[in-house]
Amino acid sequence: EVQLVESGGGLVQAGGSLRLSCAASGFTFDDYAIGWFRQAPGKEREGVLCSSSDGRTYYSDSVKGRFTISSDNAKNTVYLQMNSLKPEDTAVYYCAATKSRAGAYYCALSTRSGDTGRFEYWGQGTQVTVSS
Numbered sequence: 001e002v003q004l005v006e007s008g009g010g011l012v013q014a015g016g017s018l019r020l021s022c023a024a025s026g027f028t029f030d031d032y033a034i035g036w037f038r039q040a041p042g043k044e045r046e047g048v049l050c051s052s053s054d055g056r057t058y059y060s061d062s063v064k065g066r067f068t069i070s071s072d073n074a075k076n077t078v079y080l081q082m083n084s085l086k087p088e089d090t091a092v093y094y095c096a097a098t099k100s101r102a103g104a105y106y107c108a109l110s111t112r113s114g115d116t117g118r119f120e121y122w123g124q125g126t127q128v129t130v131s132s
Contacts, residue, residue, distance in 0.1 A: 002026040002121045004095050009126030012085055016130075020080040022095030022123060028076060033103025035110050035119055036069065036080045038091035038128075047110030048093070049080065052103050058111040062088075085130045092125040 008020040022034070035050035050058045051069050059067070066085075071078045078095060096119035098106055109115040 002097070004097060004121055004123035006093065006095055006123040006126040009093060009128045011129045011131065014085060014087055014130055014132050016085050017081070017083045018085065018128060020082070020093055020095075020126060020128070022078045022080070024076045024078070024097070027097070027099075029071060029073065029078060029097075032097045032099050033107050033119075034069075034071075034078050035096045035098075035107060035116075036067075037094045037096060037110065037116055038089075039094070039125075040088075040091040043091075044114065045094075045116045046114060047107075047112075047116050050107030050111055051078070052107045054104060056104060056107070058107040060111045082128070085128075087130045087132045090128060090130050092127050094125045095123045097121045 003025045005023045033052045036048045039045040049069050066083050068081045098119045106118040
């Protein structure tokens with residue numbers, strides 16, 4: 001069974017940093033595109049950052065230069081490092097995965113056009129709150 005579990009959310013002051021984790025079970029990341037998404041109250045879900053299986057990374061304009069993605073294959077875990085956090089980063093953050101051969105395309109769609117519905121597997125989300 002494919003499962004994704006996020007952790008690492010919390011309350012942080014503006015300008016601070018957090019690192020979110022996405023632990024996978026039931027599959028390995030090698031053949032999957034992995035995306036980070038967020039949804040704030042009353043807003044549409046948006047793609048924040050996405051890594052395709054061929055190693056390319058896609059960023060939304062709102063987080064470029066502040067957020068990065070990394071992985072630990074031994075732990076089958078992907079991380080979202082968030083720096084210089086702003087109150088507008090407050091949201092529930094989700095990781096998601098797709099094995100589709102169009103994964104890179106889906107990454108581009110999710111971070112550039114708001115099309116976030118192409119990923120098959122989703123975690124339960126973790127709350128990030130940035131205070132001003």
